Amino acid sequence: MARILHQLLRKSPLSSMKTEERGAWHELCCPSNKGTMKKTAERRFAMKEIEQGALRTAEDHFAESPSLEERVARIEARDRVEELLAHYARCVDAQDAQGVGAAFTEDGEMCNPGMPALKGRARITKLYGKLLPALRTSSHLIGAQQVLFASSERALVHAAFQAWDSYKADDVLDCFSFGFYEVEAVREADGEWRIAALNINFAGQLEASADGRLLDGEGVNGRFCEQFARPWPPAPRE
Known part of the structure; x- marks a missing residue:
């Protein structure tokens, strides 16, 4: 791969330019961002919200400092936060209750609408230890992550998910x-990001027969419409 890339660069118009020509080309393609770095960082990374009918960037900890080091730190922190959610989903699908629990802080919480919060890593691990063995298989997909850094050690995340659960019991659809x-999500003393609070809001659930067809009158049930009237930016503990 490196050899192919080197050959392509040798053949590019830029490689035949003189030093001063390259400088002019760089100014044209990559204009100086002095005085605009903060705005660029905000536009690219920070969570959005609506204020007086207009889209604006929510206040983000890293947007307060335009330094390159902090911009890179934010990218790395965001990657680790997104990886944390991917770890949670992977462990659910692997039926690894210990792995799910490890994604939470020692006093982490699961908060669901209309239900009391489940507090503590041990209790969360125990819950998944009971729920996961009932599954034959499952698949969780996560996307559309929006991340707001309240500080360098704390982030609020909103992410969409789709999940398919197939159960071992024949009478469960x-x-x-x-x-x-x-x-x-919080960064703890060991440098790892973990979940301090998780709130799962269901937009809808569909049940299907073993051959994949929705059953008449029984397809739409379970939890739904929980995403409406939620606070923004997210407040997982509410």
Whole structure:
């Protein structure tokens, strides 16, 4: 790969330019961002919100400092936060209750609409230890992550998910779920990001027969419409 890339660069118009020509080309393609770095960082990275009918960038900790080091730190922190959610989903699908629990802080919470919060890593691990063995298989997909850094050690996340759960029991239908994760993630003393609070809001759930067809009158049930009237930016503990 490196050899192919080197050959392509040798043949590019830029490689035949003189030093001063390259400088002019760089100014044209990559204009100086002095005085605009903060705005660029905000536009690219920070969570959006509506104020007086107009789209604006939510206040983000890293947007306060335009230094390159902090911009890079934000990119790395965002990657680790997104990886944390991917770890959670992977462990659910692998039926690894210990792995799910490890994604939470020692006093982490699961907060669901209309239900009391489940507090503590041990209790969360125990819950998944009971729920996951009932599954034959499952698949969770996460996307559309929006991340707001309240500080360099704390982030609020909103992410969409789709999930398919197939159960071992013959009398339990497969379930397709769609919704959103609201997450408060914190960086702990060991440098790892973990979930301090997770709120799962279901937009809808569909149940299907073993051959994949929705059953008449029984397809739409379970939890739905929980994403409406939620606070923004996300408040997972509410």
